[in-house]
Amino acid sequence: MNTVPIKQKIANLNVCVLIPTYNNERTLKRVIDGVLQYTNNVIIVNDGSTDTTKTILDSYTGIETIHFKANQGKGVALRKGFKHAVSLGYDFAITIDSDGQHFPSDIPAFIDTLETSENKDILLIGARNMEQEGVPGKSSFGNKFSNFWFWFETGIKLQDTQSGFRLYPLQVLEKLNFYTTKFEFEIEVIVKCAWKDVIVKNIPIQVLYDESERVSHFRPFKDFTRISILNTWLVFLTLIYYKPRSIFRNLKKKxxxxxxxxxxxxxxxxxxxxxxxxxxxxxxxxxxxxxxxxxxxxxxxxxxxxxxxxxxxxxxxxxxxxxxxxxxxxxxxxxxxxxxxxxxxxxxxxxxxxxxxxxxxxxxxxxxxxxxxxxxxxxxxxxxxxxxxxxxxxxxxx
Known part of the structure; x- marks a missing residue:
C-alpha cells in the first residue's frame, strides 16, 4: 500500500495518534512501529509503567512522550494526551491501545471517513467483530451491556462502544467537563459528545486477541462497578434533563x-x-x-x-x-x-x-x-x- 497519500491526508486534517500505555512491553514496539508507517504525529502517554516501557520509548526520537510517575488510569492518560495534543495545535486525535489488539493498518479507514464527512464534529469508534473466534466472553458481554446503555442515554445504536481505537474531535472535547479517570472515561466521553450533537458512529476494524502476549488491565469487579455507577448517573441525567430538552428543542425549532x-x-x-x-x-x-x-x-x-x-x-x-x-x-x-x-x-x-x-x-x-x-x-x-x-x-x- 502506498502510504504517502495517507500521510499527507493526516497532515492536512491536522490529526495525531495518541497511544496510552501501561505495562505493555511485549506489544508496545510493534504498535508504535505500525503507527509510524502512517504518521510521525505521535503522542505516547506512559501511565506509570513498571516494566521496560520507558526504555522502549527512549529508543524513539521525534515523538512526543508523557510519563506519569505512578499509574493514574486510562481516563487520566487520555485526558492528559488530549490536552497536550491541543497545545500542539492538533484538531483530531486517533487513539489506539498498546496491547496489540488493534491494527495500525486500519488508520486509513478513520482518515478516509473523516475526510469525506461534511460535518467535522464527528467521533469515530472502531467496531470489532465480537463474534469472531478468540474474543473473550466477558468482553463480548460487556460490549453488549455498554451498547444498550449508550443507546438508552443517546438514542444512537452502535455495534461497539468499548473499542479504544477511535478518532476524537479535540475542539469539542475542550468544551466538555469530564470526571472519570479509569476505563469508564471512554463511555463518559462518547455519551457527552452525543449530547453535544456530535456525530458518533462506528467504522469496521480488525481485532486480535492473543492471550500469549496481551496484557489486560481491566479489573472485572472494580471496573464493572465503576461503569455501572457512571451509567446510573448518565441515565438519571438522560431522564430528567437531556430527553426532555431534546423534545423541547424540537418543539421550539419546528x-x-x-x-x-x-x-x-x-x-x-x-x-x-x-x-x-x-x-x-x-x-x-x-x-x-x-x-x-x-x-x-x-x-x-x-x-x-x-x-x-x-x-x-x-x-x-x-x-x-x-x-x-x-x-x-x-x-x-x-x-x-x-x-x-x-x-x-x-x-x-x-x-x-x-x-x-x-x-x-x-x-x-x-x-x-x-x-x-x-x-x-x-x-x-x-x-x-x-x-x-x-x-x-x-x-x-x-
Whole structure:
C-alpha cells in the first residue's frame, strides 16, 4: 500500500495518534512501529509503567512522550494526551491501545471517513467483530451491556462502544467537563459528545486477541462497578434533563403546529403505537408519582418502545394550574371507591387537608383516575390517528 497519500491526508486534517500505555512491553514496539508507517504525529502517554516501557520509548526520537510517575488510569492518560495534543495545535486525535489488539493498518479507514464527512464534529469508534473466534466472553458481554446503555442515554445504536481505537474531535472535547479517570472515561466521553450533537458512529476494524502476549488491565469487579455507577448517573441525567430538552428543542425549532403534525400526526408509528403512547403519558401524568413523572414516562416509553415525544407531551396533563383539581378529583374518586362516608370538599383541600386521613383515598383515586383517563384518551386518540392515517393513504393513492 502506498502510504504517502495517507500521510499527507493526516497532515492536512491536522490529526495525531495518541497511544496510552501501561505495562505493555511485549506489544508496545510493534504498535508504535505500525503507527509510524502512517504518521510521525505521535503522542505516547506512559501511565506509570513498571516494566521496560520507558526504555522502549527512549529508543524513539521525534515523538512526543508523557510519563506519569505512578499509574493514574486510562481516563487520566487520555485526558492528559488530549490536552497536550491541543497545545500542539492538533484538531483530531486517533487513539489506539498498546496491547496489540488493534491494527495500525486500519488508520486509513478513520482518515478516509473523516475526510469525506461534511460535518467535522464527528467521533469515530472502531467496531470489532465480537463474534469472531478468540474474543473473550466477558468482553463480548460487556460490549453488549455498554451498547444498550449508550443507546438508552443517546438514542444512537452502535455495534461497539468499548473499542479504544477511535478518532476524537479535540475542539469539542475542550468544551466538555469530564470526571472519570479509569476505563469508564471512554463511555463518559462518547455519551457527552452525543449530547453535544456530535456525530458518533462506528467504522469496521480488525481485532486480535492473543492471550500469549496481551496484557489486560481491566479489573472485572472494580471496573464493572465503576461503569455501572457512571451509567446510573448518565441515565438519571438522560431522564430528567437531556430527553426532555431534546423534545423541547424540537418543539421550539419546528413550532407548535409543525411539531404536532410531524411528531404526532405525521409520525411513521402505527395508530396503535401512538395511541398507547398517549395512554402511557396520561396515566403517568395523573399518577401519584409526583416528582418522577418525566423520568418514569421516558423510561417506560423507551422500555416499551413507544413514541417518547407523544408520551412525554401527554404526561404534562398535570400542569401546575390543574394539580389542585387533579388531587381533589382523585380524593373524591377514592372516597367513593372505598365506600367511605367522609365528605370532602374543595375547602378541605385548601385549608384542612390531612395527609394521613386522605392519603389512602388519594392514592387509590389517583390510580383509578389515571387508568380511566388513559383508557378513554387512548381509545379516542386511536380513532383520531386511524382516521388521519386512512385519509393520508386515500389522498396518496387518489
Amino acid at each position: 413550532g407548535l403546529k409543525r411539531f404536532f403534525l410531524e411528531d404526532f400526526l405525521g409520525s411513521l408509528d402505527s395508530p396503535r403505537k401512538k395511541a398507547l403512547s398517549v395512554a402511557l403519558g396520561v396515566f403517568i401524568g395523573l399518577s401519584p408519582f409526583w416528582g418522577f413523572h418525566t423520568a418514569l414516562v421516558i423510561f417506560l416509553a423507551i422500555f416499551f418502545k413507544l413514541n417518547k415525544t407523544i408520551a412525554f407531551a401527554f404526561s404534562n396533563v398535570s400542569l401546575p394550574p390543574f394539580i389542585p383539581f387533579i388531587v381533589y378529583a382523585s380524593v373524591r374518586i377514592g372516597n367513593a371507591l372505598l365506600g367511605l362516608e367522609h365528605t370532602f370538599s374543595i375547602k378541605d383541600f385548601t385549608t384542612n387537608f390531612e395527609v394521613v386521613t386522605h392519603l389512602k383515598m388519594y392514592i387509590i383515586g389517583s390510580l383509578s383516575l389515571a387508568t380511566i383517563s388513559a383508557i378513554a384518551l387512548g381509545l379516542i386518540s386511536y380513532l383520531i390517528f386511524f382516521i388521519v392515517d386512512k385519509k393520508k393513504v386515500t389522498l396518496k393513492n387518489g
